[in-house]
Amino acid sequence: MPRRRDPDAPPVVHRTCRVGVRTTRGQRERCYGLLCSAGDIWACVVEVNHWRWRHDAPPVVGYQQLCRELAAAGPGTFGELDSTGARSVLRRYADAWFAAAKRRKGGDPLARFPRRRRRLLPVRYYHGTFTLQQRRRRLPTAQGCPPLWLRLDRDIPYPAGQIRSVTLLNEGGRLWVEVTAEVPVATYPPGTAPDPGRVAGVDLGIIHPYAVAGPDGHGLLVSGRAIRAEHRMHLADTKQRRRATAARAPKPGQRGSRRWRKTRRRARLVEGRHRRRVRQAQHEAAKTVVAWAVEQHVGTLTVGDPRGVLDLAAGRRHNLRVRQWQIGRAIAMLRDKAELAGIVVHLVDERGTSSTCPACRRPVTKPAGRRMSCRSCHLTGHRDLFAAATIATRTPQDAGRGDAIAAVLPSMVTHRRAGRHLPGAGPSRRDPRRRLPHQPPPAATVTGRTTTAAGGSVGRLRPAPPIVVGSRSTAHRGEEPQHHQPGERSWSQH
Ligand SMILES: [Zn+2]
Secondary structure, eight states: OOOOOOTTSOOEEEEEEEEEEEOOHHHHHHHHHHHHHHHHHHHHHHHHHHHHHHTTOOOOOSHHHHHHHHHHHOTTTTTTOOHHHHHHHHHHHHHHHHHHHHHHHTTOTTOOOSOOOOSOOOEEEETTSSEEETTEEEEOOOTTSOOEEEEESSOOSSOGGGEEEEEEEEETTEEEEEEEEEEEOOOOOTTOSOEEEEEEEEEEOSSSSEEEEOGGGEEEEEEOHHHHHHHHHHHHHHHHHHHHHGGGSOOTTSOOOHHHHHHHHHHHHHHHHHHHHHHHHHHHHHHHHHHHHHHTTEEEEEEEEGGGGTTSOOOHHHHHHHHHHOHHHHHHHHHHHHHHHTOEEEEEEOTTGGGBOTTTOOBOSOOOSSEEEOTTTOOEEEHHHHHHHHHHTTOOOOSSOOOOOOOOOOOEEEEEESOTTSTTSSTTSOOTTSOOOOOOOOOOOTTOOOOOOOTTOSSOOOOOOOOOSSOOOOOOOSSOGGGSOTTOOOOOOO
């Protein structure tokens, strides 16, 4: 039975944070045991319904029905998992089933009912079944099992009274706890609240995740350079690691070695770290926009939704860029944070906004680079900010107010960066994955020992490449000295 809130209570939103778990080996085993038991329950339900389908019996999908089946299974069937955790899996199954049924009814033939078994599944505990003490958390376990206390790796950012549920899950080879809280929508002292009449247009992009044009000629540009650099470095890093470890990969049908398992684990961890870094930077970018809007008393954000143009194939490289952009997530993050701050978000079509002059509304042919200049009225400025100004004019109007919003060109622009914590974002923090520019090797020591890595370098210094006399090839030979030994004849096309 869902909890009923008082209709006069102040508005709230639900927000979830993810916190890492510090475990001993025994606790880790027990946590994975819980997740594994949850996977077993899911598999049981899938099996039962498959059996019933083969025998022309109606499926068991209602939450209440499933709970009755679980009770009939008796205690101790699913290891240490208690009935609260087990029921959260049944709830998940029932929700997935009914969501698929609804989509099918709506005419979507691609909607599938849940039928795939999983080894591990998240387990959720609702308010009142768990205990939270500072950074410690007790999970309920089945009768007769000792309680499971877990240590969290940071403080939960919500007050204890607002927490509604905790979820134990596994992602990227690590255990996490997701804490969901009921957070009240921000309230402001009189006169400082965001005014819904003040509108800012938001243009989403890859180079600038958010470009905002507000009223009174104020603008905000959030740079996404650090995020793009992180994507690039991760791609280069992954490619290099694959090349280096490809020889260890097991042949088809061969059992992987322990060393190969370690390689896979390392790849998973690096992948997870990359995803977390990018997500953190995206959150920071969205937070910057909402904080700026609150400061400017902007109560309405009109966001240009570019998702209509994403289905066009634009070549291998651009497709990758677009996929890494994660536009749906950028919109969702902005909307969530704006909702919490009491700001309304409208999504409008952004077609043509980045190639239309905001002053005279004439199309601008192919603006190259970030600057846009209009041939008719000779207006020149930042393309993304101009697009944001045009988007602001597309704000849906109330039926009573027919007045269209005039484009306000930003003249005072605030510049911010997303992902300042990322390595390589500033000159002081060098990304360890990036190779240093070539430096001359230090003079060899008197004892004749081989030179080792200098401080801050990425690896052992290689011997200087041999000087080839008489070669007419202009190809750079410094990179891979092993390909060209002194005295060896090299083939060149010249
Ligand atoms: Zn113009």
